[in-house]
Amino acid sequence: MEEVTEAARRIKPHAYRTPVLHSASLDARAGGAVFLKCENLQHVGAFKFRGALNAISALPEEVRARGIVAYSSGNHAQAVARVGQILDVRTTIVMPADAPAIKREATAAFGARVVLYDPATESREAIAQDLLQDGATLIPPFDHRDVIAGQATAILELHEEVTGLDAVVVPCGGGGLLSGTGIVTRALAPGCKVIGVEPELGDDATRSFRTKTLQTVRNPATIADGTRTPSLGALTFPLVLANVDDMQTVSEAAIIEAVRLLFYRLKIVVEPSGALGVAALISGAVTGYHRIGVVLSGGNIDGSTMAAILTETPATMSAHA
Amino acid sequence: MEEVTEAARRIKPHAYRTPVLHSASLDARAGGAVFLKCENLQHVGAFKFRGALNAISALPEEVRARGIVAYSSGNHAQAVARVGQILDVRTTIVMPADAPAIKREATAAFGARVVLYDPATESREAIAQDLLQDGATLIPPFDHRDVIAGQATAILELHEEVTGLDAVVVPCGGGGLLSGTGIVTRALAPGCKVIGVEPELGDDATRSFRTKTLQTVRNPATIADGTRTPSLGALTFPLVLANVDDMQTVSEAAIIEAVRLLFYRLKIVVEPSGALGVAALISGAVTGYHRIGVVLSGGNIDGSTMAAILTETPATMSAHA
Numbered sequence: 029m030e031e032v033t034e035a036a037r038r039i040k041p042h043a044y045r046t047p048v049l050h051s052a053s054l055d056a057r058a059g060g061a062v063f064l065k066c067e068n069l070q071h072v073g074a075f076k077f078r079g080a081l082n083a084i085s086a087l088p089e090e091v092r093a094r095g096i097v098a099y100s101s102g103n104h105a106q107a108v109a110r111v112g113q114i115l116d117v118r119t120t121i122v123m124p125a126d127a128p129a130i131k132r133e134a135t136a137a138f139g140a141r142v143v144l145y146d147p148a149t150e151s152r153e154a155i156a157q158d159l160l161q162d163g164a165t166l167i168p169p170f171d172h173r174d175v176i177a178g179q180a181t182a183i184l185e186l187h188e189e190v191t192g193l194d195a196v197v198v199p200c201g202g203g204g205l206l207s208g209t210g211i212v213t214r215a216l217a218p219g220c221k222v223i224g225v226e227p228e229l230g231d232d233a234t235r236s237f238r239t240k241t242l243q244t245v246r247n248p249a250t251i252a253d254g255t256r257t258p259s260l261g262a263l264t265f266p267l268v269l270a271n272v273d274d275m276q277t278v279s280e281a282a283i284i285e286a287v288r289l290l291f292y293r294l295k296i297v298v299e300p301s302g303a304l305g306v307a308a309l310i311s312g313a314v315t316g317y318h319r320i321g322v323v324l325s326g327g328n329i330d331g332s333t334m335a336a337i338l339t340e341t342p343a344t345m346s347a348h349a
Numbered sequence: 350m351e352e353v354t355e356a357a358r359r360i361k362p363h364a365y366r367t368p369v370l371h372s373a374s375l376d377a378r379a380g381g382a383v384f385l386k387c388e389n390l391q392h393v394g395a396f397k398f399r400g401a402l403n404a405i406s407a408l409p410e411e412v413r414a415r416g417i418v419a420y421s422s423g424n425h426a427q428a429v430a431r432v433g434q435i436l437d438v439r440t441t442i443v444m445p446a447d448a449p450a451i452k453r454e455a456t457a458a459f460g461a462r463v464v465l466y467d468p469a470t471e472s473r474e475a476i477a478q479d480l481l482q483d484g485a486t487l488i489p490p491f492d493h494r495d496v497i498a499g500q501a502t503a504i505l506e507l508h509e510e511v512t513g514l515d516a517v518v519v520p521c522g523g524g525g526l527l528s529g530t531g532i533v534t535r536a537l538a539p540g541c542k543v544i545g546v547e548p549e550l551g552d553d554a555t556r557s558f559r560t561k562t563l564q565t566v567r568n569p570a571t572i573a574d575g576t577r578t579p580s581l582g583a584l585t586f587p588l589v590l591a592n593v594d595d596m597q598t599v600s601e602a603a604i605i606e607a608v609r610l611l612f613y614r615l616k617i618v619v620e621p622s623g624a625l626g627v628a629a630l631i632s633g634a635v636t637g638y639h640r641i642g643v644v645l646s647g648g649n650i651d652g653s654t655m656a657a658i659l660t661e662t663p664a665t666m667s668a669h670a
Contacts, residue, residue, distance in 0.1 A: 047368040049390060068616045069370060130613070288652075292451070295389045295648030297616040327616030331609075331659030338652030 029215040031177040032208065035082040036184055042114055043078055046070050046182070048189050053293045058309040060318045063193070065186045068298050068327025072110045072134070074103035074254075075182045075205060075325050076169070080111045082178025083167050092117045095164040099123070099152040102131035103254060103326050104169035109140035120164065122156050128253060128330045147247050170204030171261030180208025186321050187216045195317040199304035199325050200224035200233045200275065201255040203264030209323070210271025220321075221273040223314055225304040227252045227283060233260050234275040237268060251280055251333070254301030254326060274314075278304060282311035287337050290324070299329040350536040352498040353529065356403040357505055363435055364399055367391050367503070369510050374614050379630040381639045384514070386507045389619050389648025393431045393455070395424035395575075396503045396526060396646050397490070401432045403499025404488050413438045416485035420444070420473040423452035424575060424647050425490035430461035441485065443477050449574060449651045468568050491525030492582030501529025507642050508537045516638040520625035520646050521545035521554045521596065522576040524585030530644070531592025541642075542594040544635055546625040548573045548604060554581050555596040558589060572601055572654070575622030575647060595635075599625060603632035608658050611645070620650040 049064045067075035084096060092115070098108040099122035112119035119140040123132060124147040136142050145155050156166055168175065182205070183196065196213055200206045206224040213222050226234050230248035236259070244259040260268060268275075286303035289310065290296050298306075305322035308314040370385045388396035405417060413436070419429040420443035433440035440461040444453060445468040457463050466476050477487055489496065503526070504517065517534055521527045527545040534543050547555050551569035557580070565580040581589060589596075607624035610631065611617050619627075626643035629635040 044371075050365075052392075069368075071373075073616050291618055291652070291655075295394050295618040297612055297618060331612070334612075335656035335660045339656045 029211055031173065032180045032184055032212055035078070035174070035177040036181045038085050039078055039081045039178060039181060042071070042081055043181070044070055045185055048186065049294055049296070051293050054289065054306070057289070058320065059315060060320050062309060063186070063190045063319070063321050064294065064306075065182055065321065065323045066296065067182050068296060068302055068324050072103065072106040073327040074107060075179055075323065076103040076107035077110065078181050079175035079178035079204060080104065080107035080167060082181075083172060083174035084108070084111050084115060084117060086174045087165060091165055094162070095120065096167055097122070097156050097159045097164045098167045098169070099156045100169045102127045103328055105135045105140070106131060106138065106328070108167055109135045109138035112140060113138045120159055122152050122159070124152070128328065128333070130330050131328055134328070170202035170257070171263050173263065176204050176208050176263065176267070179205050180212050182323055183209045183212040184216070186323070187212065190319070190321060193217055193220045193319045193321045195221040195223055195314065196321040196323075197223045197225060197305040197308055197314055198323040199255060199301050200226050201301065202257040203233055203260040203268050205323065205325060206272060207264045207267035210267060214271050221317070222271060223308070224268065224272055224275045225308040225313070226275065226277050227255055227304070228277040228279055230255050231277045232258070233268065234277050236260055236265060237272065237275040240269060252283055252301040252304060254299065255304070276308050276313040278307040278311050278313055282307040284337050286310060287329070287334075291334075291338065296324070297327045297329060297334070298324050299326045302326040350532055352494065353501045353505055353533055356399070356495070356498040357502045359406050360399055360402045360499060360502060363392070363402055364502070365391055366506055369507065370615055370617070372614050375610065375627070378610070379641065380636060381641050383630060384507070384511045384640070384642050385615065386503055386642060386644045387617065388503050389617060389623055389645050393424065393427040394648040395428060396500055396644065397424040397428035398431065399502050400496035400499035400525060401425065401428035401488060404493060404495035405429070405432050405436060405438060407495045408486060412486055415483070416441065417488055418443070418477050418480045418485045419488045419490065420477045421490045423448050424649055426456045426461070427452060427459065427649070429488055430456045430459035433461060434459045441480055443473050443480070445473070449649065449654070451651050452649055455649070491523035491578070492584050494584065497525050497529050497584065497588070500526050501533050503644060504530045504533040505537070507644070508533065511640070511642060514538055514541045514640045514642045516542040516544055516635065517642040517644075518544045518546060518626040518629055518635055519644040520576060520622050521547050522622065523578040524554055524581040524589050526644065526646060527593060528585045528588035531588060535592050542638070543592060544629070545589065545593055545596045546629045546634070547596065547598050548576055548625070549598040549600055551576050552598045553579070554589065555598050557581055557586060558593065558596040561590060573604055573622040573625060575620065576625070597629050597634040599628040599632050599634055603628040605658050607631060608650070608655070612655075612659065617645070618648045618650060618655070619645050620647045623647040
């Protein structure tokens with residue numbers, strides 16, 4: 029928790045304190061008062077900015093000068109690239125070739141060198157290791173103390189702004205945000221339940237949580253591309269086991285309905301991974317709470333994907349997974 | 350100005366204090382720091398909620414009990430309907446039959462009785478007058494002191510939150526928001542320029558401002574459906590002449606580009622009328638300012654319209670006008 033407090037101080041000059049939004053129609057659907065922490069409105073459209081900013085800011089000047097390498101399915105890539113641009117640090121990003129075009133393009137636009145790989149045949153970790161030969165520092169997308177502490181500042185702000193929450197519901201990919209949510213919530217709101225949400229198609233963390241044994245998934249075909257990580261990490265798995273109260277999964281149809289509801293009712297753009305918490309509330313996967321904090325973790329969705337969500341039926345949409 | 354301060358006090362229990370957002374990429378496009386007052390995140394997705402809430406709240410209990418009638422191309426309709434639901438007042442809304450489906454449906458969902466008319470052959474004022482026979486009160490969409498004062502609270506909050514603005518740029522339909530912007534800005538930030546923006550296809554207020562004679566337009570084919578009003582009003586025309594520094598127009602392509610930029614860069618859903626201020630900044634219609642306040646007046650856009658904006662080229666999109 030001290031590391032989270034320190035991270036909050038460190039990132040303050042460059043990160044937004046994102047708004048918390050509220051909607052009567054969502055409350056009615058969820059059966060409780062829902063408070064949406066809008067990290068889709070953060071720099072680069074995702075909470076990942078907080079983790080990258082904290083981790084890179086914490087490096088000594090001479091280490092930063094040798095450059096940064098990151099591998100990411102998308103939002104962490106943009107975050108590292110944008111932080112490099114702000115702090116004037118060279119960045120190289122290893123991305124899957126099938127990442128949404130909007131994420132690849134934004135990463136390059138921030139001045140990063142982008143190296144693509146085929147997730148079906150290549151290991152991004154191996155490629156990143158090759159790139160580290162010249163002394164650059166690897167900033168992983170979630171399994172890193174400073175990344176977790178930085179991401180956790182979103183939850184710190186949520187509890188500061190909204191007191192008396194009885195549940196916080198956050199998406200789970202590699203478990204960085206969920207780990208931070210557990211640490212901060214145990215410290216600041218001990219009675220508040222911590223709940224992670226995954227797509228049914230990428231339910232490795234839910235299975236890991238229930239079996240207490242690390243489970244994996246291989247490139248799952250979920251529309252929630254930010255959660256396609258193969259498993260929890262060496263740091264995040266024990267943190268999830270220690271500080272999380274429940275894990276739930278949601279269907280592709282529920283994710284799509286959540287993105288649509290956030291568009292029409294809240295007037296905000298949320299990517300499928302970012303809408304997992306709302307999907308859990310409107311599908312009934314998470315129920316029985318009165319004051320529920322939800323992190324909308326990101327807003328980077330291709331226009332073509334959003335267009336399909338807005339104009340097609342849920343049944344048709346599952347083909348986009 | 351005292352009426353605006355009173356309106357702020359009156360609407361506080363039910364209206365959101367909407368966030369002010371900022372974007373480095375928009376600043377770069379606009380050549381100055383841009384502060385976006387997000388009335389698309391207001392109740393019913395539009396600043397119109399403030400005007401309707403203030404006007405209906407100001408009515409004596411026995412007058413409210415006889416019901417409310419409103420005519421509106423969309424957002425005012427939803428606003429009156431929602432306020433009626435909150436304050437437990439019967440509402441009847443007269444709407445053009447070609448208003449976006451999302452606006453008609455939301456109005457009915459708030460419990461209002463909806464009466465449709467053909468804007469090509471019928472007068473909405475005449476229809477509304479018929480409905481007033483039983484003692485109901487007409488709340489017009491802009492040409493009413495309490496409506497203008499309520500809408501102006503958005504600008505009051507903007508100046509409270511962001512000091513030192515040298516320009517405020519707001520959309521102009523019937524001129525209610527622009528009138529309130531003038532009143533509040535003259536009072537709180539006397540050096541700050543007040544600029545109204547219209548679509549080129551519906552430039553009646555710009556022509557009225559320049560000629561100092563009331564000009565009209567008939568059902569203009571602009572995608573900015575919230576600005577299809579035939580002219581400024583008896584109250585708003587003199588207020589615009591007295592307190593507005595400039596009027597500018599923007600092309601359909603600029604409006605569409607602004608909606609797209611707000612989607613991709615800000616991660617917010619803004620309807621074409623609501624994006625007029627940003628359209629003026631990115632098209633160069635408004636230039637030369639350092640700290641610019643912009644009101645995003647609404648977010649009620651049909652999914653099919655947004656899908657077309659996200660997937661088609663600007664040239665193709667003009668066919669949607």
